[in-house]
Amino acid sequence: MNKTHKEKTSIYFLLIAISSFFGLLYKIYLIIHKKSYIAPGNDTSTIMEHTQWIIRNNDYNILTITRPFEAYLAAIFKITTGVSTTETFILNTIISPILGFLLTYLLSLELFGKRNIALISCSLFSAVLLISQVNSIIYFSLTFIAFLFLILIKYLKGKTSFFLLLLTFVAGLNIYSQIFFIYLGIISIYMFFLELSAIKKQNKFLIKKTANYFLMVILSLITGFALTSSVFPDYLKGFKRVFWFLGGLQRSSPELIEYMYKGFFLFIYICLIMFSLRFYWDKFKFSRKSKTIKTLFKFKNIFLKKFWFKYKINLPFAILAFVLINVVIIDIFLLTKEIYFFPKKEFEPSRWSLTFKLFHSYLSSDTWRNISIITNLLALFGMFGVLFFSILRTKLEKYLILILIPIFLLFIDIIPQTQKIGLSNFGGIRGLYANYIFIIIISGFILYKLINYKPLSKIIITVLVIIFFFNSIHFIKKISYARLPEASFMEAVKWFEKNKKNNRFIYLNAYPLEESIAKRPEKLDQFLLFENMTVFYKYFRKDYIYTFFESDIPFNINHQINQKKLYFRDIPKFKNMLDFYQINYLIYATDINTGRDYDNMKKFLESQVKTVFKNEKYNILEKL
Amino acid sequence: MTNKQILTILGILFLIMIIGSLVLSTWISYSQSLRIIFGTVHIIFLPGFIWTFIFFEKKFLNIIEIITYSIALSIILVPFSALITNAAGLKLTFENTMLIPVGICVLGILILLLNFSYKKTNE
Secondary structure (H helix, E strand, C coil), X not given: XXXXXXXXXXXXXXXXXXXXXXXXXXXXXXXXXXXXXXXXXXXXXXXXXXXXXXXXXXXXXXXXXXXXXXXXXHHXXXXXXXXXXXCHHHHHHHHHHXXXXXXXXXXXXXXXXXXXXXXXXXXXXXXXXXXXXXXXXXXXXXXXXXXXXXXXXXXHCCCCCHHHHHHHHHHHHHHCHHHHHHHHHHHHHHHHHHHHHHHHHCCHHHHHHHHHHHHHHHHHHHHHHHHHHHHCCCHHHHHHHHHCCCHHHCCCCHHHHHHHHHHHHXXXXXXXXXXXXXXXXXXXXXXXXXXXXXXXXXXXXXXXXXXXXXXXXXXXXXXXXXXXXXXXXXXXXXXXXXXXXXXXXCCCCCCCCHXXXXXXXXXXXXXXXXXXXXXXHHHXXXXXXXXXXXXXXXXXXXXXXXXXXXXXXXXXXXXXXXXXXXXXXXXXXXXXXXXXXXXXXXXXXXXXXXXXXXXXXHHHHHHHHHHHHHHHHHHHHHHHHHHCCCHHHHHHHHHHHHHCCCCEEEEEECCCHHHHHHHHHHHHHHHCCCCCCEEEEEEECCCCEEEEEEXXXXXXXXXXXXXXXXXXXXXXXXXXXXHHCCCXXXXXXXXXXXXXXXXXXXXXXXXXXXXXXXXCCEEEEEEC | CCHHHHHHHHHHHHHHHHHHHHHHXXXXXXHHHXXXXXXXXXXXXXXXXXXXXXXXXXXXXXXXXXXXXXXXXXXXXXXXXXXXXXXXXXXXXXXXXXXXXXXXXXXXXXXXHHHHHHHHHHC
């Protein structure tokens, strides 16, 4: 590629990046004006509950502050700016995309050292955000992971201080401990090999950096525990929470992942102690003649001989490879589990991707599953290729482009099942988002290479454009959908807003649990279209979901509801709850028609409430 | 990045804040819009902005890095300080939440000044 062409490409990518940034701003505008989605997720109400608790600052009953940093930030923001708790969403909604965009650029630049790759990566980040729902809270936490990596790389290059590294890791631990621990594991394994390599080369700078890293891990765990224990009245629970690194993985496949990660961490902690001790022994000039030290050094030499890397490892490639290998290994585990343990289980049809909906008519679930497996295997080989044969990287690059393409496909959402079975298994959708930035950066690199390999680019870019095109239609569909929510519900809530005597009501939904989960985001998004209205608690029972709405009110109420174990079947209890919380209105979906509970409820409703509004699907009932 | 450039960034930021407040005041009262805009910058930009120059060498920073680190570091430093002060018994009132970022900024400025005088002495 000649110089003129290079310059042109650079301007071209710069323009794309700038326009994609404006695209992001437009998305934020849509969200703020409630014309596009904010997916609240289960965490939102939890964070808001914690925020409110912090503001009140006189109640120490809540034992599960999982993310104190976010709750504190939201609380300070609310107090300082005077906005409602509902609007603290906006803080995260604005910060996450902008910070994510900038971090993707910087991380990519730091990893590959090429501005064009960085520009492509941040443009892709915008594209992903534009086609996906913005989950205000989750995105906020996970964007932070990129910052953590950026600081780590800066530290390894000697561009920043140990204190900042420690501070960032402590923050990571308190922002999202489950995801943080996974990354801690991945990074620690990498650092372990890096230290081995540094010892072999007698690179004192790197030995110091890596040994300091392990010291930092210990310090960040202690600090993290000290911080969280200050908000945990029960120290034992706090301790468990801090070290409960598998917490976020429980939902998907507990046993398999649990054992895997326990092994993972055991390995890390042994390495950690070994290497920290070794370095500091050296540093403080402990006697090298002692028997223990001699044995340790002997062990070190044996270890180095056995597990020595023959190939030179490129730092940025290896970090990315470690992240992705880990992801793909889990993916393979989960795929295996899906296939062998639940062979007949149907994949949940994706509600996110139009591409899936279009192709699903032509392909069976099994075909999709096979595509997922093949894709993941290819990605796995690609990643291993990058890591272990990095010495041959220049020769392999040409082929790696083809091997790594599936990763691009993963993030672009062409294989929606991966959300269900693969990448999303770090604890729901969080895992998918957590890896977005890294997959995006890899994809940026791939696209950059594609442009250099002209013969390939035409075909592959055409394919990618088609994928983008279909997903863009989906995006447009989402916006138009958000503008036109379910008319009958809108009508009911508008009546309520106009005529309400107080701001408390309960929405009773009657879908069976599984179905409700699938429908919930759409429904809740519609609710969030209304000013000053907060979803503050979703109480899951076996058959029913209670969704409580209220404007800016103390959140201790929902906690107490939880404590009292309210049962839908227990009508007197339900009635008492309404009295206790002074809830006079119920928005009642008329399609509640399942089982005997319906009869109980019907009797209760007939005797205790009157209908004040009615349309095709919803009744608004006022307590007599 | 020179001192002049840093001052320019701050100037532009201030201008954006004023314009933002004016735009926002078409929907809400002017005092409320000022509170939101200045409060937001006070929490999620300024503390990190000062500490960026402590953690990174000024000459190696560009504008994108300064903005990114400022936001990210503020997100770390402000809740971190709030958590510690709150655990120590300080209640999160309006005055206190205003003072926490101010405290972080003052501490940062002191460290920067100390660094500066240390470098001067060494020279």
